[in-house]
Amino acid sequence: MSYQIAVLAGDGIGPEVMAEARKVLSAVEARFSLDIEYSEYDVGGAAIDNHGCPLPEATLKGCEAADAILFGSVGGPKWEHLPPNDQPERGALLPLRGHFELFCNIRPAKLHSGLEHMSPLRSDISSQGFDVLCVRELTGGIYFGKPKGRQGEGEEEEAFDTMRYSRKEIRRIAKIAFEAAQGRRKKVTSVDKANVLACSVLWREVVEEVAKDFPDVELEHIYIDNATMQLLRRPFDFDVMLCSNLFGDIISDEIAMLTGSMGLLSSVSLNSDGFGLYEPAGGSAPDIAGQGIANPVAQILSAALLLRHSLKLEAAATAIETAVAQALGDGYLTGELLPASERANAKSTSEMGDYIAQAV
Amino acid sequence: MSYQIAVLAGDGIGPEVMAEARKVLSAVEARFSLDIEYSEYDVGGAAIDNHGCPLPEATLKGCEAADAILFGSVGGPKWEHLPPNDQPERGALLPLRGHFELFCNIRPAKLHSGLEHMSPLRSDISSQGFDVLCVRELTGGIYFGKPKGRQGEGEEEEAFDTMRYSRKEIRRIAKIAFEAAQGRRKKVTSVDKANVLACSVLWREVVEEVAKDFPDVELEHIYIDNATMQLLRRPFDFDVMLCSNLFGDIISDEIAMLTGSMGLLSSVSLNSDGFGLYEPAGGSAPDIAGQGIANPVAQILSAALLLRHSLKLEAAATAIETAVAQALGDGYLTGELLPASERANAKSTSEMGDYIAQAV
Ligand SMILES: CC(C)[C@H](C(=O)O)[C@@H](O)C(=O)O
């Protein structure tokens, strides 16, 4: 069996960390005698520079031909002056999500034991640990709802966006959240703003319906404003958080920051055929790009998730995750995860990749 | 000169903390020889029980006749089964905001010195303190935008909400943020999602225009997802945060929780005539209602803000704030602000009110 992966490294630290993920994938291929082919395509700022647009036709075609997309990160100061529609993040990520109908975004955020001090939370809170999975709807809501635009003139000119959700859209993402909860601590917290939004009222209705098929899973509803607060006080009380597109954008970033170690977190965006886009949760970090100090773990773990979810290579995925756990357990860490006094022991991007590839 | 205040105590701890605010107002009246008349009206759950709706006509008329509204809090488990539109929070607060065009919501969140341990943030972050003012647009955006509703049938049935902002609406709230910043640390952080929302693109444009009239104020833009994160890492870097209705709902709650002492925070909602609604930032806290342990400080400080902003009684407002600062400085605190080991020294709701009234 042979597999095709479209590799979209992108901007900033993207290419550096992608190189390490490739190293680890090679090690996995050797160990499990896999036949994986990689095709690299420009995306984001790099694509703007080389082809004039953040998601060239060739890149899209390449992704269509592949079994999954391994994505790095896009964006940087160089392209920030462009109109929003043409910028790397929006111009690449949103069309990719829309084109492949990647409606399901999954972002785990777990406080790694030994790294509790990285969390910005008070030590008596972070010492209790937490392990939250954000399940975010990714192709609906106010991101894609029509109409969206401007009308009128002078001071009366107004802009408008439409938040829109159908029962069908809500049901398919809710199911995924409940299924995920069954394999975890059996609790779903559905985040909405049902005291203001018509979409949230429908959201609640459908989520309640779906819950009936999962009697073993506890369901609670929480308003987005309250969710943002409760995560600060008692993150350990949450298991799976089910969110619409906009609220999931906020919650998944909040929980990522609560771990304090974004360089370890990756994210999966899937469609209903199991085709997916796999990327680190952090951004392109232009400030540290090119210095060989970026943490490649999130990108490496993205590769593991790709093997698991799109290629169904569970053993290979686990091998990578075990190797990563070993590296972290051995105190093999990049600088941002170390207290200032221990930075001298920081490992470089490529040292991390070598070590993890070796461990595989 | 005589003044009229409409008093809407509401549900849960509302009536208890309102009683203390009234005590303190009486003390201020005596000291400054003021002539303030109070008219009490039902609102929220109490109004549903007594009149069948959360904002009865009599309450609205009473507010119209007054110079300002002193609001307690509304809501509780008793009314949670009602359809969203009829629930106390939504059915009272949103119509009041709309009816009086209270477009400007101001919520200060400051870490009080001596209470840093209350913050859920890591001590090396909270020890640096922070003082953030959230200026939130309150009568536009996705809260009030039309159309809002449902259409279609079966699994295709969908709900929709419209986010809508005009230049005029953005300009008037932006001006207030910049004016506020001039009296503070001269920095405005405008929160948006301009990489996705048409409303946010217009928001940015107008905020940039307004900024030209305030050359002494620094302006930065931040995406809502990133704002939620950066507040956790470096809250001290923010001064005034300028937000649309929905994003302000989230940010103002997040910064309130970051102080860890919601019982000290109040909020002002103003229209362009200086008419306003003043309320504590916390909710009706039904779990502790009736026990005499709720912190009345936020309600008392709401009264001070009312005196300042709507009645233009600066000296009287300052007298209350000084008295509150004295109480807190003397370690005169309700239980939730004390470490478990010192709870025996906790002051009751009425002891707090007495002490502050006395100090005035
Ligand atoms: C870049 C942006 C459009 C995107 C989003 O808002 O979805 C990003 O914040 C994310 O979460 O992947």
Ligand SMILES: CC(C)[C@H](C(=O)O)[C@@H](O)C(=O)O
């Ligand atoms: C009760 C609710 C409608 C309200 C809002 O979302 O504005 C509340 O959360 C607030 O912030 O005052």
